[in-house]
Amino acid sequence: MMTLYETIFARRSVRKYDEAPLDAQSLSAIQEYLAGIKQLPGHRARFEVVAGSKLKGGLAPYAILAFSGDDEEALVNIGYTLQEVDLWLQSQGWGSVWCGMAAPLDKTPNYRILLGFGATDVPFRDGENEFKRKKISEISNADNVIARAARLAPSAMNLQPWKLIFSDGQLKVQLNVRGIGRVFPGKLGLFDIGIVLKHIELALAHTGKTINMRSFSGSGKDFTLTLSTSENH
Ligand SMILES: Cc1cc2nc3c(=O)[nH]c(=O)nc-3n(C[C@H](O)[C@H](O)[C@H](O)COP(=O)(O)O)c2cc1C
CATH class of the missing domain: 3.40.109.10 (NADH Oxidase)
Structure with missing residues (x-):
């Protein structure tokens, strides 16, 4: 399993x-x-x-x-x-x-x-190349285990409305609403932010880290989640 x-x-x-x-x-x-x-x-x-x-x-x-x-x-x-x-x-x-x-x-x-x-008998995907997603560089300022797991998160209309910004021990997840996404601001994008947060948390756990702080700032399309992480002991 x-x-x-x-x-x-x-x-x-x-x-x-x-x-x-x-x-x-x-x-x-x-x-x-x-x-x-x-x-x-x-x-x-x-x-x-x-x-x-x-x-x-x-x-x-x-x-x-x-x-x-x-x-x-x-x-x-x-x-x-x-x-x-x-x-x-x-x-x-x-x-x-x-x-x-x-x-x-x-x-x-x-x-x-x-x-x-x-x-269902619909099979799993065979691997990352079967996912239709933006390039890592379009959603993150770093290419690492966390960004790779975040990239594969599902989102409404596959808009992938997020941007990850890594800087020492801190990670910001910004709602990045563009194009068609502007027509559907707010709700669906906020579910998407929560969805990507779950992928980020699982990837952090996989690398032996936990999220020890979450703060929310901004509203509407400026909504941002700031996480700080630490090593598990
Ligand atoms: C918040 C949210 C709402 C969604 N609503 C629909 C929907 O109404 N109909 C649908 O067919 N798919 C819906 N989806 C599925 C997305 O289209 C799908 O996750 C995305 O295209 C990526 O494909 P994947 O999940 O197969 O990786 C929704 C996904 C999310 C996250």
Whole structure:
């Protein structure tokens, strides 16, 4: 079985699923993973597993709905938290796909976004060259293990709206919204920042480092996340 870090280099958005329902044991394993999931400090988004029939525009037989406040940090937290679920589901052999266009059929207050999932026989990617992504130099001022994992993160419309700036022991992650991204400012880009933060955290852990400080500054398209890192002891 692949680790979450290894899954970064093999995952994909899955849009073709087996229609047969998942067994109760699989669904409860997913519920259990969600119940124990790590969120950003001070955040407590709520997650709910539903059948795809409860959605409009859903791309998968099941979905995890995310509920939270709608301030910028809360949306970053959802990206960060559900991206771990995306990687975990795929590491377990299921398919998953972020789905900004879908929505629950019933009006549900505080609903923010969903991650679709289900059984699939769509294979993993063979390696980094199967990913359609910007060059490292377009998203980062350094080419290293962290930037390589960040580069492969999924994002809404594959806009990859982030810029990594490394300087001694510190890493800034800026929201970099250009072109079509300007039409969709805010929300989706903030999920994307949380998503890339999860990839960054896993890559840091892989190199024996932890994030020991996170601060948020700026707002709208100037949103920036500043991380400082230290060696694990
Ligand atoms: C926040 C977010 C919302 C997304 N919404 C949709 C969607 O509504 N429909 C869809 O087909 N894919 C959606 N995607 C999937 C992206 O298109 C996909 O991640 C990107 O093209 C990169 O491809 P990959 O995930 O296969 O690496 C979304 C991804 C993210 C992160």
